[in-house]
Amino acid sequence: MAPKRILVTGANRGIGFSIVQGLAERDKDLIILLGARSLSSAEEAITTLKNKGLNARFEAVELDVTKDGSIKACLSHIEKTHGGLDSKSHPLPPYLSLTITNP
Numbered sequence: 001m002a003p004k005r006i007l008v009t010g011a012n013r014g015i016g017f018s019i020v021q022g023l024a025e026r027d028k029d030l031i032i033l034l035g036a037r038s039l040s041s042a043e044e045a046i047t048t049l050k051n052k053g054l055n056a057r058f059e060a061v062e063l064d065v066t067k068d069g070s071i072k073a074c075l076s077h078i079e080k081t082h083g084g085l086d087s088k089s090h091p092l093p094p095y096l097s098l099t100i101t102n103p
Helices: 014-026 039-051 068-082
Strands: 004-008 030-036 057-062
Touching: 004 014, 004 068, 014 030, 014 039, 030 039, 030 068, 039 057, 057 068
Parallel strands: 004 030, 030 057
Antiparallel strands: none
């Protein structure tokens, strides 16, 4: 079975980071996309998670949920790279198309 793809917004700190950590501790067969306003912030969070011994497949994505252009660019990248998402941790505006599959 293909790993589930999950996007977590605000994943570089606070609640978002805790969600990523909890997901990675619970299920190693995930692709967790860490959304943050800057790519470097998401990459730093991935380094921290790996230093904690977590071995999920992490990917940094630039995402500012307050900017429609950023949301569209991020979702376009995810569609092209992963074919969509299985889950997300933050509601997106309803006019954006997003493939969420249930394997």
